[in-house]
Amino acid sequence: MSRFAASSQGVVTSPHYLATAAGKAVLEAGGNAIEAALAVGSALCVVYPHMNSLGGDSFWLLSDGAGNLTGLDGAGPAGLRYSREFYAGQGISAMPVRGPHAANTVAGLVAVWGAAHAASQQRWGGKFSWPELLDRARAYAEEGFACSASQGEFLAQKWSELGDFAGLAEHYAPGGHPPPSGSNFQQPHLAASLRLLQRDGADSFYRGELGRRIAHGLAQAGSLLGTDDLAGFHCKEVTPITVPYRNGLAANMPPPTQGVASLLILGILNRFDLSRYDHRSADYVHLVVEATKAAFRLRDRHVADPDRIPVPVAELLASAHLDRLASELDLSRATPWGPGVGPADTVWFGVMDARGRAVSAIQSLYHEYGSGIVAGDTGILWQNRGASFSLHPEHVNTLEPGKRPFHTLNPAMYLEHGRPRLVYGTMGGDGQPQTQAAVATRALDYALPLSEVLDSPRWLLGRTWGNASVSLKLESRFAPEVFDELARRGHEVERVEDYAQMMGHAGVIRATGNGHMEAAADPRSDGSAAGI
Structure with missing residues (x-):
């Protein structure tokens, strides 16, 4: 594993070597920077689960290398049933950081992926299909990968906050304890969700079979996010x-x-x-x-x-x-x-291809392991980005139904x-x-x-x-x-x-x-x- 690389044909960098390898393979096969970034981002959701997930948000900067710069905004809004009055009625005076009522915003990441793939196909002459670009991630989830030291260490550090969430323990602490570094870590439920995404496309996360399963799983855990919240979300091009x-x-x-x-x-x-x-x-x-x-x-x-x-x-x-x-x-x-x-807790990654087109991308769960809530049998860990809202009515980031929270995420270019x-x-x-x-x-x-x-x-x-x-x-x-x-x-x-x-x-x-x-x-x- 090298921390530095140089080339005239394309480069990629990410915080996990397996994700970097996924992006490199796409570039080597003639893919563009967006396509390589989709392979990187999807792989990171599998191999770095404490930092990001399909259940998180994402923001991408896209440069075509010829003066056109585009932003993809995947900030998910608060669910329509979440309000300051709801929390007051529950006796909650500050936004919860963990648990079902911290899983209170839509996850925008997959919508950004869908918009990025459409941009690749329509503007950058993309050659890879949607299923192909998620295949490496699905394989990592299905067959397993060597667990990083930080994955288990962060779960151990936060076990007092997260250990009582049955879904998280089942998927991320098999046997009742965080996985040791180097152990083969498999995520069969997440692999099944990725297969559905490959089959039905990014839109299915919000308005398809996968979306319905996500909403059902969140409801079982006690979250108020519903199918209407998911169905109403679309990535913004900004x-x-x-x-x-x-x-x-x-x-x-x-x-x-x-x-x-x-x-x-x-x-x-x-x-x-x-x-x-x-x-x-x-x-x-x-x-x-x-x-x-x-x-x-x-x-x-x-x-x-x-x-x-x-x-x-x-x-x-x-x-x-x-x-x-x-x-x-x-x-x-x-x-x-x-x-x-x-x-x-976040991942940033970047890609530049042989034509000088570039992607600066970031995706996150907010805190390590997000809300701690896994959406039923989907294997998808949900973010706690809504914890950045305030319950004070005069605060600039006060919670309102359908409002997007303040975001720390910001990918950069010069x-x-x-x-x-x-x-x-x-x-x-x-x-x-x-x-x-x-x-x-x-x-x-x-x-x-x-x-x-x-x-x-x-x-x-x-x-x-x-x-x-x-x-x-x-x-x-x-x-x-x-x-x-x-x-x-x-x-x-x-x-x-x-x-x-x-x-x-x-x-x-x-x-x-x-x-x-x-x-x-x-x-x-x-x-x-x-x-x-």
Whole structure:
């Protein structure tokens, strides 16, 4: 398994080597970037079940390499029978994180896959059928695969929250305990659901036999999501949002994702000459962290479902506004900081094909193992994305029936003259915009080798999965004087282990010119990169 690859014919990177292999096989057979990404994404739902599932949400950025950029939005809305009044009637004052009433939003991932496959066929001359692209995933579920260390470890860590859910224990802890690393892990019920998807198409997840079985299984577990909620959902094709950065444009997804926060950070940093600072220095970390605080304050005030709440994206990313935000940064003192969004378990993956077409994709269950609810005999684990709603009526992300929740998920690209030069992303809740900033600046401003871009020590401001503190966490590979200087400037500094899981599982693809491209996978993950 290699974490770095280069090619002129196509590259792929993902956080699990088996998924990378699935995408590579499609590229080798002449498939395009969308087709390879569908093979990767479907495989990840099988081999990385603690991080993503058919029962989760997804967002994709698609670039045709000739100036056309499209976003696919798979943010599932709250069920029509879920309201603040319902939770109040149950004596619940805060959104539940686990259990049947955390399984309260539609899963949008499969709809994104369906829309992506249609785009491949209609616009990119796709050659692979829908069933063919899901075949490797179905085989992994049916025949089994070597369980990753993180799959069992995360279940063991969260067993007190998840062990009482009979469906989860049956499917993900056979024998009553989390599977050991390296053991052959089979998912026959999920394999059967994938066979139905292959036979009937993506639409069947929402309006077919599989959808009816999902709704029945969720109802048996106590969720109020119904067949009408599933049947009413369709993937949205949206226009990505952009902000100038250096010689090109940074691109991301619009609300309800936090893509605007990722772009705010880069827009602020574009007002500074980063070459003045070493990328492992206190000056560099302080600057990016302070830009992050400014971006997060605006994100938390404004970002919600734009179908319900107007989100002033254009005003937030306007040049004059970014100038003002940059001018207000104090380069010598840390501004106060409080709680952020918190945990998220997610997978990001990217593909670029021989024609320079690219996919930046992300899919998630929100917390590890999501709600803990498996939809009956389908083997499909359901997300708990609705936990990001608020039950306070005045909150921008207050729960309403049919409303989409705020989303941490945001896949990224950087383009010059309309062509993708950098395709990147990560998992990690509040950590996503921060790690994206580290990847983009180290790849573009410092022109580091991709392996060094991902290997270099990282930081995290605030909470993420596995840690509830709001401190500024730095991997211990930063020099001692960096810790001392950041503390002197007023940061609440916390030292964490090298290659800490909380820093996210990032990936990156860079087009270097003349048709050459390279890809890298994060050493903090089980991932790999491959070239054709």
